Amino acid sequence: GENVEQHPSTLSVQEGDSAVIKCTYSDSASNYFPWYKQELGKGPQLIIDIRSNVGEKKDQRIAVTLNKTAKHFSLHITETQPEDSAVYFCAASSDYKLSFGAGTTVTVRA
Amino acid sequence: EADIYQTPRYLVIGTGKKITLECSQTMGHDKMYWYQQDPGMELHLIHYSYGVNSTEKGDLSSESTVSRIRTEHFPLTLESARPSHTSQYLCASSDTWATEAFFGQGTRLTVV
Numbered sequence: 001g002e003n004v005e006q007h008p009s010t011l012s013v014q015e016g017d018s019a020v021i022k023c024t025y026s027d028s029a030s031n032y033f034p035w036y037k038q039e040l041g042k043g044p045q046l047i048i049d050i051r052s053n054v055g056e057k058k059d060q061r062i063a064v065t066l067n068k069t070a071k072h073f074s075l076h077i078t079e080t081q082p083e084d085s086a087v088y089f090c091a092a093s094s095d096y097k098l099s100f101g102a103g104t105t106v107t108v109r110a
Numbered sequence: 111e112a113d114i115y116q117t118p119r120y121l122v123i124g125t126g127k128k129i130t131l132e133c134s135q136t137m138g139h140d141k142m143y144w145y146q147q148d149p150g151m152e153l154h155l156i157h158y159s160y161g162v163n164s165t166e167k168g169d170l171s172s173e174s175t176v177s178r179i180r181t182e183h184f185p186l187t188l189e190s191a192r193p194s195h196t197s198q199y200l201c202a203s204s205d206t207w208a209t210e211a212f213f214g215q216g217t218r219l220t221v222v
Contacts (some may be wrong), residue, residue: 001169032208043200043213044153087151093208096160097143097168100153 002027004092006101014109019077021104023090026071030092033066033073038087038103047088048075080108113137116201116214123191123221131186131217133201141207142184146170147198147216159184191221 003026013019025033031052036044050057050064050073057064061080066073077084085108091098114135123129135142140161145153155168157176165176173195174188184203188195198218202211 034210036213038151041215043202043215045213046210049210089153096141096166096207097155097158098211099155099169103151103153105151 002030002092002094002099004090004099004101006090006104008104009102010105010107012107012109013080015080015082017080019075019080019084019106019108021075021088021090021106022072023074023092023101024070024072025092025099027092027094028068028071029094032093033064034091034093034098035062035064035075036089036091036100038089040086044089077106080106082108082110084108114201114203114212114214116199116217118217119215120218121220123219125190125192125221127191127221129188129191129219131199131201131219133184133186133214134182135184135203135212136182137203137205137212138181139203139205139212140181141204141211142178143202143204143211144168144174144176144184144186145200145202146172147200153200157186191219193221195219196221 034049038044063076090101117132142159144157154170156172159178201214204211
């Protein structure tokens with residue numbers, strides 16, 4: 001089955017700086033790579049996703065890159081703000097399920 | 111805002127009790143899922159459904175069972191709760207495979 005590894009497990013950044021989270025996956029058949037943000041007391045919510053036929057996608061301050069050859073994908077958050085503090089999960093999907101990484105707790109320091 | 115609802119939000123129950131965690135979605139999604147989220151925050155798939163009358167076990171072995179009699183409803187049942195079942199349970203749904211999954215707010219279960 002799919003195995004997704006996510007690093008780092010915690011990340012502390014100064015407000016205004018960038019944050020980068022990296023994930024690797026094992027199943028070359030995976031073709032859908034979403035990123036979820038989970039705030040305290042809430043369920044995860046999709047923030048951006050990318051499919052295997054695209055190398056990069058951007059949505060305002062958030063961008064995701066995908067390297068299919070190396071089987072890794074990354075989330076980039078620029079100009080971080082206090083409301084970006086949350087747990088972020090990467091995931092990979094090839095068919096019926098999403099396999100999640102272990103999560104990254106991001107803290108944005110004011 | 112996702113139209114997927116879980117009840118109860120919090121539940122404290124004694125060992126040996128039977129419990130049912132409710133999950134409902136109003137989006138007409140065929141695919142539904144139950145995830146268990148441990149204290150380290152990692153999400154583990156325990157059950158999923160292709161549609162009405164279909165249920166499958168996920169990656170993480172679970173003593174819970176699920177049913178899918180109606181498209182919008184995907185309840186999870188524990189026949190005899192144990193302290194090892196203490197966790198957060200998240201329900202999700204999606205239109206198809208490999209598309210956005212919408213999550214409920216979760217049920218935090220504590221078995222004493």
